[in-house]
Structures are given as C-alpha cells and as structure tokens.
Amino acid sequence: MDKTSFVRKMFEDIAFSYDLQNSVLSLGRDIAWRKVLARSFVPACSGLILDAATGTSEVAMEICRQDETAHVVGIDISPNMLGIAREKVRTRHMENRVDLGLGDGRSLPFKDDTFHGISMAFGLRNIDERKQVLAEFERVLKPGGQLLIMEFGYPEDPLLRMIYGFYFHYVLPPLGNRLSRTDYAYSYLVESVESFPPKDAFMKEIEEAGFSELGIRKLTFGIALIYSGVKRKKVL
Numbered sequence: 001m002d003k004t005s006f007v008r009k010m011f012e013d014i015a016f017s018y019d020l021q022n023s024v025l026s027l028g029r030d031i032a033w034r035k036v037l038a039r040s041f042v043p044a045c046s047g048l049i050l051d052a053a054t055g056t057s058e059v060a061m062e063i064c065r066q067d068e069t070a071h072v073v074g075i076d077i078s079p080n081m082l083g084i085a086r087e088k089v090r091t092r093h094m095e096n097r098v099d100l101g102l103g104d105g106r107s108l109p110f111k112d113d114t115f116h117g118i119s120m121a122f123g124l125r126n127i128d129e130r131k132q133v134l135a136e137f138e139r140v141l142k143p144g145g146q147l148l149i150m151e152f153g154y155p156e157d158p159l160l161r162m163i164y165g166f167y168f169h170y171v172l173p174p175l176g177n178r179l180s181r182t183d184y185a186y187s188y189l190v191e192s193v194e195s196f197p198p199k200d201a202f203m204k205e206i207e208e209a210g211f212s213e214l215g216i217r218k219l220t221f222g223i224a225l226i227y228s229g230v231k232r233k234k235v236l
Contacts, residue, residue: 004104007126008077010188011055014180015080019056021179025172025186033224037121037150038062040217040226045146046070047116052105052137053077053123057085057098063119064097073115075103105133110140117141121150125196134209143233147211148226151202152193155221164223168193202227 001009014021022030037059041049046069051060054074063070076082082100089098103109105120106129118137127133137147155161169190176186197205203214211229218225 003126003128004077010182010185011076011078012080013182014185015056015078015084017179017181018081018084019058021176024179025176029220029223033150033219034059034062034121035066036217036219037119037148037226038066040148040228041067041070041117041119041146045117045144048073048114049117049119050075050108050110050115050140052103052118052120052133053126054085054100055081055121055123057089057100059119059121060085060098060100061089061092061094064094070097072098073110074098074100075105075108076100077102077104105136108136108140112139113142114140115142115145117146117148119148119150122152124149125151125192131205131209134205134211138210138231141231143231145231147206147229147231149206149228150224150226151196153199153218153222153225155223157221160221164221199225199227 046067049063049070049072051063051072051074054060054076057074060072060074063072074085082102085100089095089100105127118141124130124133141147155164173186173190176189177183180186199216203216206227206229207214210232212232213230215228216225
C-alpha cells in the first residue's frame with residue numbers, strides 16, 4: 001500500500017472521533033491553535049481561501065468566523081472526513097461560505113492565480129511529495145497571496161522538551177490508538193512528525209517554491225508551528 005492510500009485509510013478509520021482525539025490529545029490547545037492560524041491571514045489576503053487537508057472543516061469554519069468576508073474551499077482525500085465536515089458546516093449554517101470536496105494537494109483542480117490565501121493544518125507531513133505540493137500552492141495562489149502551514153514541532157527549552165518528548169512518545173500513541181480504536185494511527189503520527197524536516201530546512205523549501213516574506217510563529221512553547229510565506233508578485 002502506498003503512503004497516500006495508507007493515509008486515506010487511516011483517516012477513513014479515525015474520522016468518527018477525530019475531533020475528540022484532537023481535543024483530548026492536545027489538552028484542548030487545538031482550538032486556540034486554529035484561532036491563531038485563522039487570524040494570521042493579513043487583510044490583503046482576505047477573500048477566497050483554500051484550506052487543504054481540511055479534515056472535519058474546523059479550520060475552514062474558523063477562518064470564516066474570524067473574517068466575515070472570507071469564502072473557503074476545503075479539500076481532503078478522505079470521504080468520511082468530508083462527510084462529517086459537510087454535516088458540521090450545515091448545522092452551523094455556513095453552507096454559503098464553505099465549499100467542500102475531494103482533492104489532493106499534489107494535483108489541485110484549480111486554475112492558476114485563483115486564491116487569496118491557502119491554509120494547511122497538520123497535513124503536509126502526511127505527503128511525501130512535499131515540494132510538489134508547495135509548487136501547486138504557489139501555482140493556485142494569486143501573486144501576493146499568503147500561505148500558512150501549521151505543523152507539529154518540539155519545545156526548545158530542554159526541560160519542556162524532555163517532558164513533552166515523554167508524553168509524545170510514551171503517552172500519546174497508546175492513548176490516541178485507544179481513542180481512535182486503531183492499533184496504528186497515533187504510532188504513525190509520531191513517525192510522521194519525526195520525519196518532517198527541521199524548521200530551517202522546511203523554510204528553505206517554501207522559499208524555493210516561490211515564496212518570500214517568510215516567517216515562523218511558535219505556539220504553546222513550540223509544540224505547534226505556523227510557517228508563513230507570500231507568493232512573489234510578478235515582475236513586468
């Protein structure tokens with residue numbers, strides 16, 4: 001089974017309790033992280049936003065709550081996750097502001113220069129073809145459009161790093177697997193985080209994909225990181 005098929009199956013399996021898993025395993029910090037991510041779009045990038053790996057649409061809806069002018073297109077490779085997302089969007093009466101559909105970041109079904117902004121939360125580490133995804137993001141963003149990618153990191157403080165490392169390696173996997181009723185999903189999470197490139201190396205990849213004005217924002221002592229960049233404007 002290739003990685004894309006594995007990841008799709010995993011999210012199909014854990015979709016039923018995905019939001020609960022996020023809340024419990026992050027000790028409730030996932031809500032605050034999504035709010036910070038949504039608020040990180042600058043006013044100039046307000047408008048049409050792509051939320052890649054939208055999952056159950058929590059980021060997409062948070063963007064709409066933070067910006068009354070935003071319209072979000074959310075894509076995901078998991079039909080089960082999208083089914084839950086559609087129901088949540090419907091019950092929150094956001095059908096006119098959030099559109100959802102199947103989509104793969106490696107080959108986006110959108111024209112060049114379509115979106116004012118792109119967000120992706122905890123999804124890029126699940127894709128081996130990272131540079132291909134970044135190139136696609138650059139293609140569908142308007143010149144001057146903003147890219148925001150949130151991923152896991154590690155605290156830099158030695159004591160916090162030790163404490164978090166113990167939780168991340170020895171508490172989170174068995175607890176997450178129990179909540180998700182799988183024997184593999186959260187063991188894989190640890191592996192995927194550890195295989196993601198260091199901050200500086202990933203920032204270099206973003207720059208090489210055609211982005212400038214790069215930045216990193218640390219959340220909860222660096223447990224979560226928001227990487228940001230702006231698509232370079234075309235020179236006439």
